[in-house]
Amino acid sequence: MSQLADNHEKHLKITLGQRLRRLRQSKYLSLEELAKITNVSKLTLGNIERGDANPSLSVIWKISSALSVPLSSLLTHEDEIILAKITDKQPLMSVDDVLVTEQMFSIDGSEMFRYYFKPHSVYKPVIQANTSVHIITVMKGELTVQINKEEHLLKQFEAIRFHSNFDYSFKNKTSNEVVFQVIVQDMN
Incomplete structure (x- = not known):
């Protein structure tokens, strides 16, 4: 070695x-x-x-x-500087082929993801056992986040925060790809 x-x-x-x-x-x-x-x-x-x-x-x-x-x-030292560049990530296609996701950071029970959402698509995440807080920020386009049957339209650079125990889904009602980031903070 x-x-x-x-x-x-x-x-x-x-x-x-x-x-x-x-x-x-x-x-x-x-x-x-x-x-x-x-x-x-x-x-x-x-x-x-x-x-x-x-x-x-x-x-x-x-x-x-x-x-x-x-x-x-x-495996990540908190004093490290971690740079997440677009060229470094390896996107993973979701099961239903409407959402491509890449994990950007993960530390102390918090994770940050970037999502690429296809036009005219709906995505309902799998319900998680752990309670967490989700913070979603739209980077490009317009995203509709439905939480407990109420729709919230987010435009570029707008954000929303909610608990994962709500019933929620993502909708791209436009003809363009939507790019958004999600921070998931574990509350356990």
């Missing part, structure tokens, strides 16, 4: 350890308590927090699930 790869791996281990300790402490959990809810040994968790372990993806997944945070939030 090259020196650069060694340094990168060491940085990832340290970042993971720091993030885990900070998240665990923010939830007022001891290592022993976290071990019980994750089914990961206290020794392993301590080694991860010190940057001395190389945990498997399965172990990191157990930890992120137990702490109710996105997996990627354990």
